[in-house]
Amino acid sequence: DVKVTQSSRYLVKRTGEKVFLECVQDMDHENMFWYRQDPGLGLRLIYFSYDVKMKEKGDIPEGYSVSREKKERFSLILESASTNQTSMYLCASSLGRFNQPQHFGDGTRLSIL
Amino acid sequence: AQTVTQSQPEMSVQEAETVTLSCTYDTSENNYYLFWYKQPPSRQMILVIRQEAYKQQNATENRFSVNFQKAAKSFSLKISDSQLGDTAMYFCAFMIGEPDKLIFGTGTRLQVFP
Numbered sequence: 001d002v003k004v005t006q007s008s009r010y011l012v013k014r015t016g017e018k019v020f021l022e023c024v025q026d027m028d029h030e031n032m033f034w035y036r037q038d039p040g041l042g043l044r045l046i047y048f049s050y051d052v053k054m055k056e057k058g059d060i061p062e063g064y065s066v067s068r069e070k071k072e073r074f075s076l077i078l079e080s081a082s083t084n085q086t087s088m089y090l091c092a093s094s095l096g097r098f099n100q101p102q103h104f105g106d107g108t109r110l111s112i113l
Numbered sequence: 114a115q116t117v118t119q120s121q122p123e124m125s126v127q128e129a130e131t132v133t134l135s136c137t138y139d140t141s142e143n144n145y146y147l148f149w150y151k152q153p154p155s156r157q158m159i160l161v162i163r164q165e166a167y168k169q170q171n172a173t174e175n176r177f178s179v180n181f182q183k184a185a186k187s188f189s190l191k192i193s194d195s196q197l198g199d200t201a202m203y204f205c206a207f208m209i210g211e212p213d214k215l216i217f218g219t220g221t222r223l224q225v226f227p
Binding site for chain 1: 119145146155159163204
């Protein structure tokens with residue numbers, strides 16, 4: 001089974017802090033994704049990566065950046081956290097072939113105070 | 114732009130009954146995939162079922178089946194013999210092109226009552 005592991009289930013940070021959310025997958029997947037989940041809005045794509053050191057903006061990249069130095073690890077960075085970034089963050093991965101399903105981690109509930 | 118609409122924010126069903134969750138989407142493409150994902154209260158999102166747009170036959174996975182109407186751009190999920198463990202948030206999602214970006218609906222919260 002594919003395992004996607006997010007480093008924290010719950011995280012509390014203060015405004016202005018630099019925040020790192022880590023995601024690791026163990027199935028040698030080419031594609032990795034970061035989503036944000038908010039009530040009534042579903043999941044919205046922040047950034048994705050289809051190869052090491054490659055990254056593409058999703059629908060809501062403002063205020064975020066990402067890093068993918070190794071194939072199995074995809075990090076989401078909040079350069080200067082703000083209260084409107086309080087949310088559930090989900091990481092996912094998939095094989096680099098057309099229309100393969102995405103596999104999700106457990107999510108990180110991030111609160112910015 | 115591609116969009117996915119789930120018009121039922123919340124639904125409930127009694128155990129052992131059948132329930133249908135609706136989903137519509139909008140695209141001008143002809144080749145795409147559709148998915149239903151389930152997110153239980155424990156939060157990990159898991160794949161329930163998927164449908165290839167070029168296949169006319171509706172996908173089935175045990176108690177879960179879809180009613181795919183391509184012309185109407187409709188993709189509903191039917192859950193038969195509902196179980197308490199089916200209580201979850203259900204998301205309809207649409208995928209097109211490389212590299213496999215998913216577009217999600219806003220979700221339907223399903224509660225199964227004993």
